[in-house]
Amino acid sequence: MLLRENIYDLLRADILACRLTPGDEMREQDLAERYSVSRQPVRDALLRLQREHLVTVQPRQGYRVTPISLSDARDLLRFRLALEPACVAEAIESASDSVLKSLDEFRRFAGNHEDFIAYNRGFHTALAHASGNRRMATALCDLIGQADRLVRVSISNLKGHDPAKLVAEHVALIDAMQQRETRTAARIIKAHIGDTEKRVLPALKRNAVIVEERSS
Numbered sequence: 001m002l003l004r005e006n007i008y009d010l011l012r013a014d015i016l017a018c019r020l021t022p023g024d025e026m027r028e029q030d031l032a033e034r035y036s037v038s039r040q041p042v043r044d045a046l047l048r049l050q051r052e053h054l055v056t057v058q059p060r061q062g063y064r065v066t067p068i069s070l071s072d073a074r075d076l077l078r079f080r081l082a083l084e085p086a087c088v089a090e091a092i093e094s095a096s097d098s099v100l101k102s103l104d105e106f107r108r109f110a111g112n113h114e115d116f117i118a119y120n121r122g123f124h125t126a127l128a129h130a131s132g133n134r135r136m137a138t139a140l141c142d143l144i145g146q147a148d149r150l151v152r153v154s155i156s157n158l159k160g161h162d163p164a165k166l167v168a169e170h171v172a173l174i175d176a177m178q179q180r181e182t183r184t185a186a187r188i189i190k191a192h193i194g195d196t197e198k199r200v201l202p203a204l205k206r207n208a209v210i211v212e213e214r215s216s
Helices: 003-015 029-034 039-051 070-094 097-106 112-130 133-158 162-177 182-204
Strands: 057-058 062-065
Touching: 003 029, 003 039, 003 133, 029 039, 029 097, 039 057, 039 182, 070 097, 070 133, 070 162, 070 182, 097 112, 097 162, 112 133, 112 162, 162 182
Parallel strands: none
Antiparallel strands: 057 062
């Protein structure tokens, strides 16, 4: 893998994990020192992340991590609501029994909140790849990563976050998929994502780092 790909992946991961938080200012030289590289691969990574709306260019000042607006958060979750049920339906129709059986590893969870974020991302990523549709899976995995950032930003104000309840929903979805019950699976995944929106958006409204709404 090229060095600039490494820096892009590292910088993107730090933004999505909120190690670089929404609104943080960034300078090429500081990032070059952070990752022990020259400024050129940092500049290339920042331009890519700008196209993904994760980084904002500040003329003559450098860059900053794009703040999360409520409208963008809502758009992200609605896009996921459209895409993830389609991936689930594709998986039920096309995935082998062994692929669906591999979802069994997500029937149980034990750990802290950070462990749950990793577990949850792993489960929804597995659903994306089970679809067998690479374009859909790539788009959904990106949405899942960005949804992690929403949860991390809102966590201090997040109500109703019950890992046991969420794991139970995952188990119900796994059961429906393995039995190839398309309508039941669709109902479960749509309700699951809808409940996420109902929890996360009000929590984001109470968080001080949500500093701007997207302009029309």
